[in-house]
Each structure stands twice: as C-alpha cells, then as structure tokens.
Amino acid sequence: MTRESSLETRGETFFLNLRFMLIVTVFVANAIEPLILEMSGLHTLYQWIFSFHMPLFVLVTGYFARKSLNGAAGRKVLLQIGLQYIIFQSLYSALDVSVFHVNNIHYSFFAPYLLLWFLASHAFWRLLMLGMSRWSKSAQFAFAIAAGVAVGYLQLDGIWFSISRTFVYLPFFVIGYHFSFGAFVKLYQQYVKTAAAAASLLLLVGMGVLGHYLPLGWLYGSMTYMQLGAHEWYAGVFRLAVYGLQFAASLAFLGLVPYGLSRMTDLGRRTLYVFLLHGFIVRAAAVSGVYAYIGNAAGAAVLLVCAVSCTLLLAQPAVKRVLNPLVEPSVDWVISLRRAAIRRSL
Template sequence: MAAFPRTTWTGMTNPTTPKIRNTSIDNIKAVLIFLVVFGHLIEIYVGEDHVLRSIWIFVYSFHMPMFALMSGMFSKASWDDKNATQLISTVLVPLIGFEIIYEATEFALKGTASVYAGLVAPYWMLWYLLSLLCWRLLLPLFSRMQFGVMLALALSLAGSYSEHAGYFLGISRTLIFFPYFLLGWKLGPDIFNVKKKERLLVSAVVVVAALIAAFMLKSDFDYRWFYGSYSLHRLEMANLTGSMYQLLQYAASTVIGLSVLYLLAQKDLRMAQIGKRSIYVLVWHGMALIILQETGVLRAIFKHENTVALAVSVLVSMAITWVCAHEKTEALTKRLILDPLAWLLIPQTVSKPAGLVIDAQDVQKNPVQQEP
C-alpha cells in the first residue's frame, strides 16, 4: 500500500516564506491548540461559574479567529496539481477519515447519528477542516482582488442575515472566519519578527484590558456571537445594530488576537513540537473529551470549587494536548487512518510530495453536546 504523502499542511503556507524553521510560529500554534482543548473542556460548565465563564469568553474572543489567521498566513495563493494533491492529502483526507470515526463513535454510544449529521454539518471541531478546504480553494481568487479582505468581510456580514445561516456544511463559519484567513495571508509571518518595546507594551495593555473586560461582562452577555454559527436572526439582531456589533467583534478579535500572538512570539516557550503536530490535537482531542464525559470524569472535575476545577481543567487540557501531539500518535494516525484513506483517494500515478509533518512553516458539538 502506498504510504500517505509525507507532506506539510499546505493549508498554512506562503510562497514568499523561506523554508526555515521558526519556533515562534510553532509555539504560537501550540498555545492556540491548547486553548481549543481547554475551551472545549470547560465549555458546558461555564454557565455555572463566573470565573470559568470569564476566562472562556476571553479565550473565545480571539483563539479561533487567530487560528484562521495563522492558516492564511502560511497559505499559497496559487493552484496547480501539486497543491491540489497536497490539499486532498492534508485537509480532505483527515476530514473524511475523522468524520467517519466520530460518527461511528456517536452511533456506538447512542445508537443514532449525531446531531451534526442531522444538520448536514461537519462533526464538532471538524468544521475547521471543511472551512480550511474552502478558504484554500477561494484564496487564489481573492488574492487577486485589490480589496479582497473587504469583500470577504462584506460577504460575511451579508450572509449573517440569512435565516438559513448556521451549521449546514459549516457555511456560516466559513464566511465568518474567512476575513481572518485572508488578513493572515496579507500580513504574512514577518509581523512577528518586529520587536519593539512600544508594541510589546501596547500588546500587554490590550491583553490585560481584554481579560478585565471579560470579567466585567454582565451574566446575560450572549456569548453565542463567538461561535460563528448563528445567524443574526437567531441572535435576534437582524438589523443595522447587529451588523455594527459584528464589525466591532471583528475589530476587537483582531486587535486582541494579534496582541496575544505578538506576546507569545517574544519568548521560546519550548512547545514547538506540539505546534508542529497541532492538526493531530485538533482531530483527536474531541475523542478524549468524549471519553472523559462518558466516564463521568468531567462532571467530577467541576464538582470541586472553582479554583480547583480551573487548575485541574488546565492540567487535563495540557495532558490531552501532549498525548494528541505525541509522535507516536502521529505515526499511528497516519498508519491506521490517513495512509489507507489517502491511498484510496489519491491516484497513485500522481506525483506526491514527500514527509506528514503537518506544519505551518514549510507550506502550512458532539456526544457532550457542546458548541465547536
């Protein structure tokens, strides 16, 4: 059987980026994927505790927008046979493979298809892979427009008015987060190479202010805005005020997110190995959380007072991230899932690049009933 093409994650590459390992980028990716795990772990319990809720809102204010931005930052605005093959092997193959795995798990646990299948939507966190596939396909077109980011923003705002916007095929999220992806492509990774004390100070002030603001929000704040899967009609704001609120959210998420990324880029956090394999954390952490939920471990964690629950949540999230990003997890995933599926989907006569180090540098809910 032909091996799964050992290629970098082409969803995150930039043709102008030199093929040099940048540990700052890997560290950023590691922190972002950890926040994805942590956010999902505490999500269904945030309504029970003000501290957890505030931290969760702070995390969700920037982590997925910046994930999309990082993907765009390392994406190619070109299209040829090599890029097409890489896109299939590094995005479509994991999407199909893990869609089957998670739906089969849901059926085994509950005897029925998931709520996502009923909505004709990717399973939980897998929406990101489908959206990434769409973004990569659209990038060659939008990159040739003078105001591509503005058009993407306009499409996002217009699409939010549709009563059909929601989970279906992840279309809503694809539109909502596409401007961040395009902005990332425009900015490129070099923005993190500029080290100025003034920028560092401003970034620190922005992050602290955002965290304080999250704690000061009223308990009735509608955090569904952060999901990107709700239409303005469902949010009961299908009017000019709703659009202005969306624009404010775009601005806030961009400023907060870039400030966080800039701070993270200043130090070597020694998490580069996790960042290199962040895709495996993305696709596997849902299974870890399903197991914790079904065994009652999550409920046990949040029976403790908030300080203990928060500390344990961080430790458990770190453990899940580490295990999912381990080189043995990568090897087993490729051998048992990705290799066979790639062999079925990719014609063996097609010349395939060699390495699956899913890597932003070289090229770049569920049984728990959570929101992705």
C-alpha cells in the same frame, strides 16, 4: 542565509509557537465548556479564549497555506482535507451513536461535526483564495469583511456546509495569507510586545467584569443573525463590532507569543493531531460523569492541568508515528486513480 530567508525562518518559528499556544486554548475551552454556566471564572476564561483563538487559528492557517495553495501541492492538500473530513466525520458520528449516545446533533456529511467545521471551512478558504487570486489585497479583504457581515442575513442554519464560519472567519484567512512577518517584527518591538501582552491579560479581567454583555453566540461565528435573535436590519453592525473586538484581542494575544525556537516550536508541528483527536477525550470525559465532581476552584484547576497535559501528550512524536495514516491519510492512491482514469479516457 539571506535576510528574506532568515525572516521566513523566524516567521515559521513564531507561527509554530503561536499554533501550539492556540491548540492549548482550544483543548482548554472545549474541556471547560460543560462548566461555564456554573463557574463564573471558567466562563470568563472561556469567553477570553473565544475572543481570539479561532480568528488567530484561521490566520495561522492562511499563513501556512500560501506555500501550498496552487498547482499540484494545492490539489493534494484539498484531497487530504477531504479524506480527513470523511474519516473523522464518520468516526465521531459513529461513536456518538454507538458509545456516547449523544442527542441533538445533526449527523450529516453536509453538517460538519462540532470541531470538524474547521476542515470544511479550510477547504472553502483555499478555494475562495484561488478565486480571488487576481484581485488586489485590499479588494480581497474588503470582500471578506463584506461577506462575513452579509452571511449573517441568510435565513438558514449556519452550520450547514459550515457556511457561516467560512465567511465570518474569511477575513482572518486573507490576513494570514498576506501576513508580513517583517512588518510585524518592526511593529512589535519589545515595549510594544509587552504592552500587547498586558492588554491581553487586561482583556481577560475585562471579560470577567463586562463579559455578560456579550452573548457567546456572537463569538462562535456559527449562527446567523436570526439565530442570534438580532432581527434588525442593522444587525451587521454588531458583527463589525465583534470583528473589532476579535482583531484587538488577537493583536493583544500575539504579544504573549515568543519569537525564539524552543520545544514549543516542535510541538507546534503536530497540532493537527491534537485538534482532530482531542474531541474523543473531551466527549469521553463528558459522558463519564466526571464533571459532576468538579464544583470548586481546586477541581477547575485540576481540569485545566489535565487539558494542558493531554495537549502535550497528543502532540508527541509517538502519537504521530502510530496515528499518521488516520490523521494524515495518503492521497497518492486517489491521484493514481485519477491519472489512470484520464489515461483510459484518451
């Protein structure tokens, strides 16, 4: 095995480990959200998670996208993202109306349903990277930062087409796409990795002490400056500051991620199933009234254990075997229809 292929294999292992750790934080954050205004400890945990988990998830997505961005492979991925979006946007919306009876949600294919913003933005990130393919890396990153700051000035609701998060998190997709695992390994020697891990845990403590000075809306990335109540012309400076926090928090969290191949690595291959399905569990728990019985540290601990356990459950191979047609729908029939249409037009 050549040095390059060895680094590529190690990099894939590292990012699969990271991906599973991140999906755990996604499930935990969504599970504890109904309680963050009532329990300060959960609010601190929630804020700490939001300081890095979406930026890093976008970075990981960019890292794995470089193998399938162009050509037939890229078109196939875009088609599959589109089908996933249609399927789960329909499912979640239908259940909200018929079973969960949830109010105050935009039911429109142009307004991604809660967690499904990631699918819409993923498609746009790929298209944007294709459009920037002839630019230098520095130009791509400069544009991504500028667009992330500028989108906040738009006078509209940032959820439509997931326009706000698409541009706010574009810098992390660009970084992931060009990420050099070799350079990362050289930098993150054991003592640096340990220091980064310690910094991440220190940030958790810091969030508990100073987190009330940072409104959560700035960490969501889904709102414009108008919606965040920042009407000043220099509101973009606040976003640059939040970028600084997210970059630092992400670098720190990477110190907690193991390099080695393990059971976690295999689980990291099926995080899509956790991501697309966990919303049903969280929504069912919310409407069941179970949160009314969680009011102390013991109840919060049980909730955290349940969230991690459900993450492990949804990442099992059996779930993939049963739900593969739903979560990873085949797009071959779409491609066949397109080819047939082209033949008929000739």
